[in-house]
Amino acid sequence: MKKETLIIGGGITGLSLAWELSCLGISSTIVEKAPFMGGHVSNFACKATQTCQKCGACQLEDYLSKVHKAENVDLMVSSTVDSLTQNGRDFKAMILQRKSMIVSDKCDDCGLCLKVCPVEGALFYPAFDSRLYISNEKCLNSIGVHCEICAQICPQGAVELQEKSREVETEVASIAICTGFSPYDPTQKLKFGYPRVPGVITSLELDSILRTGNFQSAAFGETPKSIAFIQCVGSRDPRSGTNYCSQICCGVSIRLARLIKNRYPDINLTIFYMDIQTFEREFDRTLDRAQSDINFIRAMPSEIHSDEDGFPRVVYHGGDETRQMALFDMVVLSVGIVPRDPDLPGSFPGLWKNRDGFIGSDDNGVDAGHPGIFVAGAAQGPKSISACVSHAILAASQIKRYLDRTMRGE
Amino acid sequence: MPKINLNELDPEFKHRVAEQPGGEGLKACFGCKACTAACPIQPIDKRYDPRKIIRMALLGMKKQVLESDFIWLCSSCYGCQEVCPQNVRFTEVMYAIKNLAAQEACIPPGLTAQRSLLKKHGRLYEVGEFENEKRLKIGLPPIIEHAEDFDVLLPDQTVEKDPGHSSTFHNS
Known part of the structure; x- marks a missing residue:
C-alpha cells in the first residue's frame, strides 16, 4: 500500500515524526538499519536522581509504544533504502530488508554463537535488552560472504539467518531524512589514550553501563572510586573538522555525574572543561546544584596515560600554576556529535550540506532543498533529545503543508 | 597578581602578531590550558606559560611580551600545537612574536x-x-x-x- 511519507531512520526523531504525522492523518513507513527501533537513545539511561533531570530519554519508550499502536505507520527494521528515484511528484523507493535474527523464545543464552562468530560486533547485546541481536551491517552475509557458523552451532536452532535481502518497492509522496548523528571517534585523539589506556571510555559507553545496571555487571569490573569527565572531545575542534559546539555534552556529563553521585555517593567526580555551554532552559540551576558535589576544573588535559597499576592518569595545568597529574579509576571522554553520512541513494541536486557537514536546510529548518524531501533531528545539526522531538513536530507540520499543496496540484 | 595599566596597552599588537606568517591562529584561543599542560618548559620556568603569553598578546601587553626574555625560551617541540583543539599553532605564533621582537631590537x-x-x-x-x-x-x-x-x-x-x-x- 502506498504510504505518504518515507522516514529514513527510526531514532527518536523518526519515531516522533511518524507519530506526529499519524496524528495529522498522514501514513508513513520508517526504515531503520538496526535490528530494533530507537537509535542512539535506546542505549541512554534515565538520569533522574530524586527528581526528573529532563534528559528526555524516556520519550523514546513513550513514542515507541504510541507508534506501535498507530495504524498508519509501518516499521521496517534491518532495512536500508537502496535507491530513490523521482517519479513525477512522487518518489519511488527500493527498500532492502534482511531480517536475520535470533528467536528469543528458543535462545537459552548459552553464548556459543558469540564465541564462534568471526566478526566482532556482528552479534551483540544492546544496553536495553538482555537478548542477542544480529547486526545486519556487520554480519558477513551482508557483504555477500556465505557464513552460517552461528546457525550450525546453535543447539536450540534459534538462529534464523536470511541470506538474500527481501526487496520492497514502494512509492511515497515525501521523504524525511532522520538519519541522526555519529558520535565523534575519540581514537583520533591519540593523546587521550582511547582505547589504549584501560579505564578510558566514552560518555556513550558510560550511559549504556548505567542503563544496563551498574559498574560490576559491566565489563569494567568493580565500582570505580573516582571518575573524571573530559568535555569538548571532538567539539569546537577545528583540527578534527568539528568547529562547532555539539550542544549536548555539557548537559549529558553533568546529568551523568549527578546520577552517579546519587547512586554511589562515595565516588569522587571531576569535570574538566573549557567553558560550560548551556542550551537548555534553566540549565544554570542544574549547574549550580552540580557545583556543590562535583569538582569542576577549568583546564583541558594535555594527555592521559596509564600509570604502573594500569589506571588512567590525567595531565593538566592546575589552578596554582603547576602541572598536575591526577589518578582516576575511570576517565569519561565526553564525545561530540559529528554528521553521519546519510548516503542518500539517488541524486537530488538540490540537497546540500552545511559548513559543518550536516544536511542543509532552508530558513524554515526542515526543507532540504528539493521539493518533497525534508530533514529533521540531529541529521540537520547537533540537537538534544527534546530538540529533536520539537524539530520533528516542525517537520511534520511542513510535510502536511507540502502534501496539502501537492494534493491541490499547486 | 601584578596590576595591568590599561593606558600602556597597545590594542594593535594582537593584529600585528596575527599579520605575521604563522601568527594567524592567535585570536582563536579559548584559554583551555592544554598547551600549558603539554609544554616541557613551563614546569622549569613558570614565566614561560603559553596560555599566558597568548593572553598577554591579546590584551596588547606589547612591551611586557617583546622586551621579556622568556619568549626566547620556547624549545620548538610543537607539543602545544599537537594538543591545541583550536588550531592556534602556538609554536608558529611564538616565531611571529620573536620576529616582532627582533624588529623592535629586543634581542637578548x-x-x-x-x-x-x-x-x-x-x-x-x-x-x-x-x-x-x-x-x-x-x-x-x-x-x-x-x-x-x-x-x-x-x-x-x-x-x-x-x-x-x-x-x-x-x-x-
Whole structure:
C-alpha cells in the first residue's frame, strides 16, 4: 500500500515524526538499519536522581509504544533504502530488508554463537535488552560472504539467518531524512589514550553501563572510586573538522555525574572543561546544584596515560600554576556529535550540506532543498533529545503543508 | 597578581602578531590550558606559560611580551600545537612574536653574540687548527668555514627599530 511519507531512520526523531504525522492523518513507513527501533537513545539511561533531570530519554519508550499502536505507520527494521528515484511528484523507493535474527523464545543464552562468530560486533547485546541481536551491517552475509557458523552451532536452532535481502518497492509522496548523528571517534585523539589506556571510555559507553545496571555487571569490573569527565572531545575542534559546539555534552556529563553521585555517593567526580555551554532552559540551576558535589576544573588535559597499576592518569595545568597529574579509576571522554553520512541513494541536486557537514536546510529548518524531501533531528545539526522531538513536530507540520499543496496540484 | 595599566596597552599588537606568517591562529584561543599542560618548559620556568603569553598578546601587553626574555625560551617541540583543539599553532605564533621582537631590537645579548659568530665563522662556534688536527688523527676531513655565505645572509647592519610601529614602544 502506498504510504505518504518515507522516514529514513527510526531514532527518536523518526519515531516522533511518524507519530506526529499519524496524528495529522498522514501514513508513513520508517526504515531503520538496526535490528530494533530507537537509535542512539535506546542505549541512554534515565538520569533522574530524586527528581526528573529532563534528559528526555524516556520519550523514546513513550513514542515507541504510541507508534506501535498507530495504524498508519509501518516499521521496517534491518532495512536500508537502496535507491530513490523521482517519479513525477512522487518518489519511488527500493527498500532492502534482511531480517536475520535470533528467536528469543528458543535462545537459552548459552553464548556459543558469540564465541564462534568471526566478526566482532556482528552479534551483540544492546544496553536495553538482555537478548542477542544480529547486526545486519556487520554480519558477513551482508557483504555477500556465505557464513552460517552461528546457525550450525546453535543447539536450540534459534538462529534464523536470511541470506538474500527481501526487496520492497514502494512509492511515497515525501521523504524525511532522520538519519541522526555519529558520535565523534575519540581514537583520533591519540593523546587521550582511547582505547589504549584501560579505564578510558566514552560518555556513550558510560550511559549504556548505567542503563544496563551498574559498574560490576559491566565489563569494567568493580565500582570505580573516582571518575573524571573530559568535555569538548571532538567539539569546537577545528583540527578534527568539528568547529562547532555539539550542544549536548555539557548537559549529558553533568546529568551523568549527578546520577552517579546519587547512586554511589562515595565516588569522587571531576569535570574538566573549557567553558560550560548551556542550551537548555534553566540549565544554570542544574549547574549550580552540580557545583556543590562535583569538582569542576577549568583546564583541558594535555594527555592521559596509564600509570604502573594500569589506571588512567590525567595531565593538566592546575589552578596554582603547576602541572598536575591526577589518578582516576575511570576517565569519561565526553564525545561530540559529528554528521553521519546519510548516503542518500539517488541524486537530488538540490540537497546540500552545511559548513559543518550536516544536511542543509532552508530558513524554515526542515526543507532540504528539493521539493518533497525534508530533514529533521540531529541529521540537520547537533540537537538534544527534546530538540529533536520539537524539530520533528516542525517537520511534520511542513510535510502536511507540502502534501496539502501537492494534493491541490499547486 | 601584578596590576595591568590599561593606558600602556597597545590594542594593535594582537593584529600585528596575527599579520605575521604563522601568527594567524592567535585570536582563536579559548584559554583551555592544554598547551600549558603539554609544554616541557613551563614546569622549569613558570614565566614561560603559553596560555599566558597568548593572553598577554591579546590584551596588547606589547612591551611586557617583546622586551621579556622568556619568549626566547620556547624549545620548538610543537607539543602545544599537537594538543591545541583550536588550531592556534602556538609554536608558529611564538616565531611571529620573536620576529616582532627582533624588529623592535629586543634581542637578548646571547642571540646577538650567536649572530656575530655565525657571520664571522659560518657556524655557531669557531673551528680552529686544534679541532681540525684532532679530526685528521681519526681520519675525518677538516672543516672549512664558509663564512662568506653568511656574510650575504647577515649583512652589516645594526638592528634598527621599525619606525612605523615603534611610537608607543619607548615612550612609556
